[in-house]
Amino acid sequence: MKKTHPYLPFAVSALLLWLVVCALYGWCQYAIDPDGTAYLTISARYASGDYLKAINGYWSPWGCWLTAGLMRAGCAAIPASLIINTIGATGYAGISQSLFLKFNMPRQLQWALHVALAVFLCSAVYWQSFDDIWECFFLLAALRIFLASGFIKSPALWVAAGITGALAYFSKAYAFPFFITGSACTIWLLSGKDRRLAVKAGAVTLLTFFICATPWLALLHYKYGIWTTATAGQLNMSWYLAGHPYYKSGIDLLIPAHYTDSPYYWEDPWYANGDTPHFWDSLHLAGLQALRLGLNAGKLALSLVQLSFFLPLAAWAAILWFKKQGGEPAVSGRMRVIALHLVLFPLGYALINYEARYLWYLVPLSMIALAETGVFKSRMVKNALPLSVLLAISYMIYPVYCIIKMKDEGKAEYRLAQELKKAGVHGSFTANAHPKYMARLAYFSGDQYYYLSDRAAGDSAILNEMKKYHIAHYYRFGEKTVNGEKNKRKDGAQPPVPVLFSLKTYIVSSQPAVTVYELYGN
Structure with a gap:
């Protein structure tokens, strides 16, 4: 039998994604949330050349830059944002297929999971019109570079990983701390016993990352007068800790926008915000943070189940894979990297909040982890098709619910x-x-x-x-x-x-x- 092209499942998935996104436009075109109104406003500022106002510490720039480019070409704001988001979703599916092939996922399972990815990504395109999908795409691309054969000895790949990590940061600020931590741990795992080479690879990767990220850091410093990777983390942490924002002195009932041509203060909440309490400021706040951690543990579990009711199993398997069996690792070094990212990525949100969209990065990683559990490769399983279909359906349930929920929203x-x-x-x-x-x-x-x-x-x-x-x-x-x-x-x-x-x-x-x-x- 003639073999089909290895990326055919991705090609079919991408075609299905674009067709469904177009078909659902009349259903979901107005479903923009306050975050979306802020991003669209910032995109319009870039498109019109109002760059100083467009520089924003709360909302990441990558999606705005791309959307602004289409707007300057004559495309309306909402369709432009959806086109850009769908391009990011297509890249996400393509990198997922590259990872599936890297881990020799059974072909039958690839097809089933790409149908699930098409449905999931279609929902994601409309659910969050900016940042999350692009961040996940670039982080997955960086992970694929790390897993490339010969990465640990290739300076060109070190530089490529650093550039890709910076693009992930431009897409969403959470990628800044995660890429630093994740790349350091990943390179350490992949280096084996040659720790000097690991230090060299890590240094070049992170130096490239910082060089690429520095211009944006400088622009934020120019606008806000502080050195920060973003204002979102500080504000969100204080809001979730206290349960509400503290506004600046003089702001009472009505919260004004910072710019006279802004639709809502949410375009840049930094200017309206006052004190930002931290859990180390008092015992009372420390107690609130402890309660928040407990609440967020439940939210994490819910978010994982929303992505797939099998995903908690993948997370548990990832933890177990770090244990040695008979003095040897339970899985290969590459699989331990997948396990590392499955466990590490959610941790940064523990002090703040969890939503399913924050964890979209885990979807293809969990698919790989579940495929590696042995069920799909066991000789005892004569027909894995029912299991493949069941696994694929588990990733489609919540996205379908979200699509239905967005009907005529807005x-x-x-x-x-x-x-x-x-x-x-x-x-x-x-x-x-x-x-x-x-x-x-x-x-x-x-x-x-x-x-x-x-x-x-x-x-x-x-x-x-x-x-x-x-x-x-x-x-x-x-x-x-x-x-x-x-x-x-x-x-x-x-x-x-x-x-x-x-x-x-x-x-x-x-x-x-x-x-x-x-x-x-x-």
Whole structure:
């Protein structure tokens, strides 16, 4: 029988990915979250040449740079971001196939898992329109370079790994500490007894990484006045520790954006943030951090199961592979590298939070680990097809759920934005609805949204804050907001009716309706 091309499963998977992404565009095109509105705004700044504002410590630049390139070529922002994300997803699938081949994964299993990858990546493209997929692609590419034959003796591959690691950092800041730690441990494992060569390979790899990353570090220092790889880690750690942000002095009910042309303060939360407490500041905070670690252990388990209900088994196998059997390693050195990355990658999130998307890097690694457990290579298993299909299905369950969940997500905000424009409502606003929906509304309408941090606040307090920032409108939603979510306070009472707004009002005939109170005319 004539052998098929080794990358044929990837080619079919990539074709399926692009077809499904295109088919789902009408279903998911408005499903952008507050993170997405920030990334799209930054991309537009790069595209228009507004570079100083575009430099951002909270949101990584790689996806923005690529999206801006398509926008300058005439592509609309949302389609541009989806195209760029799908290119990253295609690269992710291609590197996965290279790793499958490196570990001699059974062909039948390759086909099954590539169907799963197509579904998973299609969901990922729409679920998170920036950073995560590209970070995973570059980290997987760096891992593949580490596993290349002769890596430990090839200076060219050392340099290539360092460059790829820097690109991963540009894609998402988490890659900075992980690449340093992961590459050092990986090179040490691969070097065998020649530790001097390991030190040399590691030094060249990391020096290349730092040289490539330094220009971006310098730009962040120029803008923020501090040396940092990103502002996201510091802010997120303090927010999850305290349970809420601490805003700067003078910021009370309404949280302003830093730039007058920004849709929402979330474009760069650094400027609104005040104190950033650490767990070592007090015994109380240390206790909170201990509780957070326990909570995050549960979130990690849930996130792993969401990726695949077999993934915890892969993680457990990875831990066991570090034990020696009869004085010898349980698996090959290359397989121990896979095990190392499976265990090491999630650890950096332990102090902050876990979501399934944070762990997308583990998907192909867990597939390889599960294929190596012996079940798919055992002579006792005469037909591995049912097991291959079951394993593939386990990686598709949560992505399919996410795709269904994204149906028409954001469409109500888009329609409301069009109705507001028709009604002549234009200008800055605040609202008694959840910020994730209002951020979307602000992006679609082109108006600036001031986040109301306490939706239980009284109308006089809201009015005073609106006067302070010269905010044009207050949007009051009734019992339900734009997505049908119940719009009630924690105590069950309705949000306050701003009776002091006795000026011009608009009743916008959306579903559900929203009353717009105008404080300052357009």
